[in-house]
Each structure stands twice: as structure tokens, then as C-alpha cells.
Amino acid sequence: MNRPTDPHQMVQAATPTGTTEGYMPGFGNDFETEALPGALPQGMNSPQKCNYGLYGEQLSGTAFTANPPERTWTYRIRPSVKHSHRYTKIDLPFWKSAPNVDPDVVSLGQYRWDPVAYTDEKLTWLTGMRTMTTAGDVNTQVGMASHIYLVTESMVDSYFYSADSELLVVPQEGHLRFATELGIIDLEPKEIAIIPRGLVYRVEVLEGPCRGFVCENYGQKYELPGRGPIGANAMANPRDFKAPVAAFEDREAPSTLTIKWCGQFHSTQIGQSPLDVVAWHGNYAPYKYDLRTYCPVGAILFDHPDPSIFTVLTAPSGVPGTANIDFVLFRERWMVAENTFRPPWYHKNIMSELMGNIYGQYDAKPKGFVPGGMSLHNMMLPHGPDKTAFEGASNADLKAEKLDNTMSFMFETRFPQHLTRFAAKDAPMQDDYIDCWSDIEKKFDGTPGTK
Numbered sequence: 001m002n003r004p005t006d007p008h009q010m011v012q013a014a015t016p017t018g019t020t021e022g023y024m025p026g027f028g029n030d031f032e033t034e035a036l037p038g039a040l041p042q043g044m045n046s047p048q049k050c051n052y053g054l055y056g057e058q059l060s061g062t063a064f065t066a067n068p069p070e071r072t073w074t075y076r077i078r079p080s081v082k083h084s085h086r087y088t089k090i091d092l093p094f095w096k097s098a099p100n101v102d103p104d105v106v107s108l109g110q111y112r113w114d115p116v117a118y119t120d121e122k123l124t125w126l127t128g129m130r131t132m133t134t135a136g137d138v139n140t141q142v143g144m145a146s147h148i149y150l151v152t153e154s155m156v157d158s159y160f161y162s163a164d165s166e167l168l169v170v171p172q173e174g175h176l177r178f179a180t181e182l183g184i185i186d187l188e189p190k191e192i193a194i195i196p197r198g199l200v201y202r203v204e205v206l207e208g209p210c211r212g213f214v215c216e217n218y219g220q221k222y223e224l225p226g227r228g229p230i231g232a233n234a235m236a237n238p239r240d241f242k243a244p245v246a247a248f249e250d251r252e253a254p255s256t257l258t259i260k261w262c263g264q265f266h267s268t269q270i271g272q273s274p275l276d277v278v279a280w281h282g283n284y285a286p287y288k289y290d291l292r293t294y295c296p297v298g299a300i301l302f303d304h305p306d307p308s309i310f311t312v313l314t315a316p317s318g319v320p321g322t323a324n325i326d327f328v329l330f331r332e333r334w335m336v337a338e339n340t341f342r343p344p345w346y347h348k349n350i351m352s353e354l355m356g357n358i359y360g361q362y363d364a365k366p367k368g369f370v371p372g373g374m375s376l377h378n379m380m381l382p383h384g385p386d387k388t389a390f391e392g393a394s395n396a397d398l399k400a401e402k403l404d405n406t407m408s409f410m411f412e413t414r415f416p417q418h419l420t421r422f423a424a425k426d427a428p429m430q431d432d433y434i435d436c437w438s439d440i441e442k443k444f445d446g447t448p449g450t451k
Contacts, residue, residue: 022244023244033281034278039052039054039279056073056075058073061196061197075278075280077248085269095130095147096145098138098418099136100134100418107416109434110375111423112373112430114428114430116150116428118150124151124155129149132374135352135413138262139262146216148427149211151209152205154202157253158257161199161201164197164262165218167216169193170192171211173212173372174205176188177204178193178201180286181275189358192327193287194288196285199286202275220324221315223314225311246278253272255269255273256270303340304341304342310328312328325411325413327410341394342398346383352376353412355369357372357407358409360406369408
């Protein structure tokens with residue numbers, strides 16, 4: 001492929017025939033891709049000399065003896081040690097990690113927030129991250145954090161990676177580009193992206209301003225949930241996940257690389273772009289997924305199923321069936337159950353549920369839960385429909401009904417989610433949210449046969 005005239009434009013591999021431009025389909029596949037012909041060794045991983053004078057290097061996402069191992073072999077202009085120098089600790093005051101228990105903040109409660117507003121401040125992916133909750137412990141690689149991002153400016157000669165976590169990115173407004181070591185991911189609302197632990201990238205604004213949600217996973221990597229009796233089809237299909245083809249920069253420019261490590265941030269100064277992987281093969285890679293391809297399943301006769309039936313991705317814990325994180329999607333779908341209260345029922349459970357609204361109206365909260373907003377129902381705290389939703393569902397004509405123009409999601413974890421000071425003091429919390437249940441009426445009538 002011809003090299004671009006713009007020095008900031010990455011040289012990208014040709015897309016394999018029959019696939020989406022710039023991407024390769026599949027979840028957890030062993031991919032191979034090269035931006036220059038013959039850059040990828042054949043039949044072995046570490047030849048004595050690589051073509052084009054490249055350096056062979058492995059990026060491991062699991063222990064060597066994990067089954068199956070997750071690793072990618074890269075062939076790059078410089079080895080990563082040339083992109084690492086002496087580090088200086090820096091402060092990103094709004095990006096927090098667990099454990100983060102503020103004695104002046106009460107995390108026990110049902111909370112809801114309006115969208116975090118843009119300001120005149122110019123914000124990049126790093127300076128625009130605002131942590132809302134944390135759970136677990138980043139040092140023992142257990143739990144998660146939830147964030148809101150506000151991004152108005154591209155990172156210029158600036159790069160980042162997290163040694164702590166993989167990031168699940170859920171845009172709500174604006175278009176972003178993730179220029180990574182392994183290729184380019186363009187991301188817009190109704191899509192998500194997963195950026196693996198240890199992968200270097202730069203975030204650019206394609207159309208802004210940009211706002212969205214991030215789930216920072218400290219634990220085991222996301223995987224597709226077990227389908228059980230559902231069988232081989234529906235939900236999220238592997239072919240709809242897209243990994244990028246190889247793309248690289250060969251650019252000499254003073255640059256800053258920032259690393260998140262054990263909840264702290266450090267920067268180092270280097271003399272070139274670290275996005276210099278010309279070819280790669282393996283199963284440890286970033287990917288994107290179009291939420292509009294998620295095929296929901298549900299009850300077709302009676303009763304409302306558990307929300308776990310809408311799981312897109314799950315990050316397992318050490319306890320079978322109990323997730324470190326579940327990413328759950330509530331999108332457009334048909335409601336057909338007979339003699340059934342169709343919205344989510346009142347409940348409290350062991351999981352802590354943080355929800356976000358991408359667009360539209362959520363059926364259990366027709367008022368107040370707006371696009372860009374979030375809510376938190378922590379472990380063992382009761383929650384459920386407000387009075388409007390309850391009365392409407394209890395008295396509805398139960399004909400087949402399509403829930404339309406709706407897309408919300410949930411970051412659900414086994415661990416309690418602690419509010420940050422930003423979430424409790426600065427974010428636009430709805431102080432009256434708890435009152436949405438205050439007008440629920442006593443309907444008890446002890447007369448036999450009364451409904």
C-alpha cells in the first residue's frame with residue numbers, strides 16, 4: 001500500500017475480501033493482518049531476522065499457562081522498550097480507582113444523575129474522564145470502575161495505555177477514533193469498543209463534542225456469556241464483533257506516553273509514535289460491536305425473565321455463575337407475555353447495578369432517566385418501577401407491544417459500588433430520585449378473591 005502524504009495518517013492493511021472495510025469479523029479469533037506485504041512471518045513467530053527490519057514482540061493478555069492463552073505477536077518498527085523511558089508521576093484528579101472509599105460520601109442509596117454537562121474547558125480522553133463509582137481493588141485485579149467521559153479535543157503526540165484494566169467504551173454522543181497499536185477503531189453511538197489491558201492507543205475526535213460511558217474492568221477479560229438452553233443462536237453473535245486490520249505510523253515526533261498502573265498515572269517522554277506495528281497475528285486485540293445487531297430473546301407466553309437474559313458480555317469471577325462484571329443491554333424488543341406485569345419487577349439482589357441511557361425512554365422509569373443519564377442501585381437495596389410505570393403496566397391492554405426508540409444498558413457487578421466525590425458532590429445528581437417511589441399506594445384488601 002502507498003504511504004500517506006499526511007504524516008499523522010496511519011498506513012493501513014488491505015481488508016480481507018468479504019469483510020467490513022477496515023475490520024475483521026469474529027470474537028476471540030486468531031487473526032492475522034499486515035500493512036506491508038510479507039511483513040508477517042509464516043510458519044513461525046520469531047525468525048532470526050524479520051522482513052523490513054522489523055522487531056518481533058509478543059503482547060500477552062493472560063499468563064503463559066492459561067487455557068487458552070491470549071496473546072498477539074506483533075512485528076514493529078521499534079520494540080516497546082524504545083517507547084518507554086524514565087517515568088514521572090502525574091495527577092489526573094477525576095480518574096479514580098478502587099479502593100476509593102471517601103468517608104464523607106454515602107454510597108448506600110438509590111441514586112440517579114442527569115447527563116454531565118459540557119463546559120468551555122478543552123478536554124482530551126485523559127483529562128475528560130470522570131469516575132462515578134469504583135468496586136473491588138485494582139491492586140488485586142478484582143472489580144471495576146464506571147466513568148463518564150467528556151472529550152472535545154484530540155490527543156496530539158500523546159498516547160495512553162492501562163496496565164490495570166480493559167476498557168468497555170459506550171458512546172452516547174459524538175464520534176471518536178481509537179488509533180491503536182493493532183489498528184484503527186472508529187466509534188459512534190449505538191456501538192461499543194473493548195480496549196485490552198496493555199494496548200497503546202491515541203483517541204481523536206471525529207465529530208464532537210463527545211460524551212459516553214466507560215466500564216473499567218480490573219478482572220478477567222470479557223467473554224460471551226454461556227447460552228445454556230438458549231442454544232447456539234441469538235443474543236450477541238461472534239461474527240458481529242470486528243477487530244481492526246493492521247495500521248502503523250512511522251513518525252519521528254516528540255511524544256508523551258501515559259500509563260495507568262495500580263491506580264496511579266505516570267508519563268514518559270519519547271521521540272516517536274509508538275503506533276508502529278506493521279503486522280500482527282493472535283487473539284488478543286481490540287474490537288468493536290454494533291449494539292443494533294444484538295438479538296434479544298424473552299418470554300413469549302408469561303412472566304418477565306431475569307435481566308441476565310440480555311447479557312452482551314460477561315467478565316467472570318472466581319465463582320461460577322457470578323460475574324465480576326456483566327454488560328447488559330435493554331434495546332428495542334417486542335413484549336407479548338400474557339397476564340403478566342411486563343416491566344422489571346420490584347427486587348433487591350446481590351449484584352450492584354449501574355445503568356446508563358444511550359437514547360430514548362426506559363420502560364421502568366418513563367420520567368427522569370434521560371439519555372446521557374445514569375442510575376445506581378447498590379447491592380441489596382430495593383428498586384423497581386415508579387408509580388407511573390407500575391400503574392400503566394398493571395392496567396395495560398396486554399396486546400403485543402413493541403418497545404421502540406429505547407437503548408439503555410447496565411454495568412452489573414458482584415461487588416458494592418462506591419461513589420466518588422465527583423459523583424456525590426459535582427455530578428448533576430437528582431436529589432429527588434428516591435421520591436419516585438413515595439406516591440406508591442397501599443392497595444391491600446383482605447377480602448377473598450380481590451385483585
